[in-house]
Amino acid sequence: MRPPSSFKQEFFKKWVVGLQYYGTSSRDMNILERKKAIKLSADVAMASARDGKTYWSRYLIAKASKEDDCISKNLVKNILGNEYERLTKPSSSSSSIHQCSSSKWIRSKNIVRRSCNMRRIRKHAQKHVLASSIIAKRMVKKRTQVLKALVPGGESMDEFCLLEETIDYLLSLQAQVDVMHKLVNASGLPS
Amino acid sequence: MNDDSVIRDFVNRSIKLDPGLDNNGWTDFGKYPVSGNGFGGEITGFGVNGVDLVDYSLSRTSSCPTAEVKVVDELVVTEKLGAKVGKESFKKRKAQNPKVVAEELNRDKRMKGDSEEESKVTEVNNSNSSTTSNNNNNNNNKETSGDSVKENSKASGAQKQDYIHVRARRGQATDSHSLAERVRREKISERMKYLQDLVPGCNKITGKAGMLDEIINYVQSLQRQVEFLSMKLAAVNPRLDFNIENLFAKEMFSANTAGFPIGTSSEMANSSAYLPLNSLQQMISSCGLDMGMNSSDISLQRSRSAPVSDAFLDTTCFTQAQPSSSPWETDLQNLYNVEFNQTRPVTFPPQSFTGILEANNLKMEM
Numbered sequence: 001m002r003p004p005s006s007f008k009q010e011f012f013k014k015w016v017v018g019l020q021y022y023g024t025s026s027r028d029m030n031i032l033e034r035k036k037a038i039k040l041s042a043d044v045a046m047a048s049a050r051d052g053k054t055y056w057s058r059y060l061i062a063k064a065s066k067e068d069d070c071i072s073k074n075l076v077k078n079i080l081g082n083e084y085e086r087l088t089k090p091s092s093s094s095s096s097i098h099q100c101s102s103s104k105w106i107r108s109k110n111i112v113r114r115s116c117n118m119r120r121i122r123k124h125a126q127k128h129v130l131a132s133s134i135i136a137k138r139m140v141k142k143r144t145q146v147l148k149a150l151v152p153g154g155e156s157m158d159e160f161c162l163l164e165e166t167i168d169y170l171l172s173l174q175a176q177v178d179v180m181h182k183l184v185n186a187s188g189l190p191s
Numbered sequence: 192m193n194d195d196s197v198i199r200d201f202v203n204r205s206i207k208l209d210p211g212l213d214n215n216g217w218t219d220f221g222k223y224p225v226s227g228n229g230f231g232g233e234i235t236g237f238g239v240n241g242v243d244l245v246d247y248s249l250s251r252t253s254s255c256p257t258a259e260v261k262v263v264d265e266l267v268v269t270e271k272l273g274a275k276v277g278k279e280s281f282k283k284r285k286a287q288n289p290k291v292v293a294e295e296l297n298r299d300k301r302m303k304g305d306s307e308e309e310s311k312v313t314e315v316n317n318s319n320s321s322t323t324s325n326n327n328n329n330n331n332n333k334e335t336s337g338d339s340v341k342e343n344s345k346a347s348g349a350q351k352q353d354y355i356h357v358r359a360r361r362g363q364a365t366d367s368h369s370l371a372e373r374v375r376r377e378k379i380s381e382r383m384k385y386l387q388d389l390v391p392g393c394n395k396i397t398g399k400a401g402m403l404d405e406i407i408n409y410v411q412s413l414q415r416q417v418e419f420l421s422m423k424l425a426a427v428n429p430r431l432d433f434n435i436e437n438l439f440a441k442e443m444f445s446a447n448t449a450g451f452p453i454g455t456s457s458e459m460a461n462s463s464a465y466l467p468l469n470s471l472q473q474m475i476s477s478c479g480l481d482m483g484m485n486s487s488d489i490s491l492q493r494s495r496s497a498p499v500s501d502a503f504l505d506t507t508c509f510t511q512a513q514p515s516s517s518p519w520e521t522d523l524q525n526l527y528n529v530e531f532n533q534t535r536p537v538t539f540p541p542q543s544f545t546g547i548l549e550a551n552n553l554k555m556e557m
Binding site: 034035042139140143144159166170173184 | 378383385389390399403418421422423
């Protein structure tokens with residue numbers, strides 16, 4: 001319910017916390033590690049600014065907190081602050097619920113698809129008129145798969161859910177890019 | 192600010208959205224609003240799980256008011272909400288015929304009430320609009336005026352009904368599965384429209400595959416941008432200087448939200464010579480103000496602010512710093528100039544200032 005500028009503000013606040021931590025801990029990192037840390041902190045800050053309301057943000061946080069090297073783990077802890085428990089624990093439990101129910105869903109979907117395929121083959125044998133629509137459907141399906149790979153946690157979503165999350169993720173990404181641009185400009189680089 | 196409104200709208204939507212997002216996304220199957228126009232049935236008892244129909248009753252009402260519409264039938268999916276979904280969502284869209292809607296309202300009330308009231312309401316209904324209605328409670332199908340077809344009615348009466356209008360066009364299937372499928376497709380296309388607004392350059396594209404392509408490209412470009420920006424940050428600053436960043440952040444956001452003068456923040460972001468410029472401006476403005484206030488002791492002021500004033504007189508920065516150039520200001524400037532020219536050889540050795548002045552000039556021209 002909050003306006004976008006305050007979302008940016010929230011994101012920036014958390015990100016600065018993460019960057020500060022990174023600044024104190026990263027004297028002897030090479031550039032790739034630094035870049036990774038910056039990106040991770042930006043992602044986690046974005047996700048936590050979204051407050052764990054959406055699936056992609058929970059997925060991002062869970063993924064980041066499962067990261068094995070301790071710097072990023074501490075980074076996540078630092079950014080999330082006292083919300084760490086709340087955001088990681090319930091997300092993991094709910095995501096596991098989601099996972100199992102979605103796996104069940106996927107299984108049943110597979111069955112449906114198989115039966116549909118059989119029917120379609122039969123129909124296809126009868127009529128060749130449907131070929132174009134089948135091609136269109138296949139195209140859409142392929143692109144949906146690609147989109148699922150892009151949105152974090154998108155593998156276990158159905159189509160409608162995926163669109164919802166995509167909208168939200170897009171908006172957050174836009175805000176993130178905007179803030180990062182401003183920071184880059186502010187740190188005096190020729191852009 | 193189109194973007195802002197879009198975002199706000201979306202946030203609204205996403206908050207009031209489904210509890211189904213958290214569970215499976217399919218649990219809100221029964222809640223999908225669909226509206227169409229045609230004939231239909233009434234389906235009760237969509238469980239919360241949505242997929243398993245507990246029982247559904249198909250009640251078809253065909254109403255023919257003489258003058259108004261030829262055949263307006265209403266397809267209503269009523270949904271029995273479980274106890275844990277306490278909130279009744281009451282959605283109606285595309286109510287093409289308000290009369291039918293009113294009728295539906297009546298029917299809903301009737302379902303809550305007991306049977307006598309119900310019959311009364313039915314009678315009222317009949318006398319008013321000569322439409323037919325079905326009563327779900329106790330199997331007394333009444334043939335009323337007009338040609339009314341009723342089949343049905345075994346439905347749980349005392350339940351709280353939450354129903355959604357579903358209108359099917361002529362010839363469309365009306366069984367529950369295709370209804371739900373249609374509802375789902377409608378919702379998806381709504382979201383697609385929304386995404387179309389969101390993704391730049393997606394307006395001209397029709398077709399789902401093309402739109403998905405565009406969306407994918409956009410998401411990828413944004414993600415790459417994030418990578419690139421973080422790489423840039425990592426490359427240039429081995430350690431970011433956070434005090435400046437904090438200050439800048441405050442400036443930036445307050446300039447965005449609270450209406451700070453934008454000029455200063457942009458200056459701050461752009462000019463590396465911000466600090467000297469700023470102090471200069473401050474001194475200039477203060478001295479000008481003092482001079483405006485009490486012009487009696489100019490000589491005293493002059494001795495204090497002479498080097499600075501020399502700088503701004505040379506670079507004509509005075510008018511820039513104070514763009515509200517009222518005539519008395521220019522007068523003051525002239526006067527000051529004269530006085531300064533008079534007094535300069537006396538008070539200040541010129542060669543000691545030339546270096547400073549040139550440095551100032553340089554900075555200000557930067």
